Amino acid sequence: MTEPKKFNGEISIGRGSDHMIHIQIEDSIKDSGTRIVDLYLTPEQWGNAISGLGCTPCDATLYPCDYIGMRRESKTEKIPLPSSGRGHFDEAKAEEIREALAPYEVDGWMGEDDNATNWHNVKNGHVTIHFTRYAPKEEA
Numbered sequence: 417m418t419e420p421k422k423f424n425g426e427i428s429i430g431r432g433s434d435h436m437i438h439i440q441i442e443d444s445i446k447d448s449g450t451r452i453v454d455l456y457l458t459p460e461q462w463g464n465a466i467s468g469l470g471c472t473p474c475d476a477t478l479y480p481c482d483y484i485g486m487r488r489e490s491k492t493e494k495i496p497l498p499s500s501g502r503g504h505f506d507e508a509k510a511e512e513i514r515e516a517l518a519p520y521e522v523d524g525w526m527g528e529d530d531n532a533t534n535w536h537n538v539k540n541g542h543v544t545i546h547f548t549r550y551a552p553k554e555e556a
Contacts, residue, residue: 423484425452437462445553449488451479486550493520494542495532517545524549 424444431437437457443450456475457465465472495516510529517527525547531537537544 421481421484435459443484445485445487447487447489448483448485448553450483450486450550452481452484453478483550485553487553488548488550490546490548491525492544492546493527495520495545497538497541497543520545520547524551 426442426444428440428442429437435458437455437459439453439455439457441452442448443452454477457472461472461474465474513529513532516532517529521527526549528546528548531545532543534543
């Protein structure tokens with residue numbers, strides 16, 4: 417059995433215009449941006465939960481925990497557009513996008529494929545792509 421992973425977290429609780437209670441838990445490491453879980457409760461569920469009714473049902477989204485305790489880094493790169501003359505990457509050509517980003521995805525950098533199909537990111541024969549990676553946190 418895998419041991420639980422301990423981390424310093426941050427919790428945010430809010431209520432949307434739909435009156436649903438939204439609870440968000442994130443890694444508290446500066447520049448991490450790693451969301452761990454989102455919980456959504458009706459006002460009735462919220463009332464039951466905070467008044468001691470155990471096992472109150474709720475909607476939950478659990479995010480991958482691979483990056484807890486790590487620092488998120490980001491950069492942008494200008495990627496040459498394909499020579500087909502379309503002026504942008506075609507949304508239907510996911511393989512073409514993957515091939516164009518692959519040379520830049522080294523040392524843990526991961527490109528955001530959807531940037532390639534956004535014509536707002538296109539200028540002078542290049543498309544601007546946002547890349548992220550996670551690195552060990554810097555010790556104080």
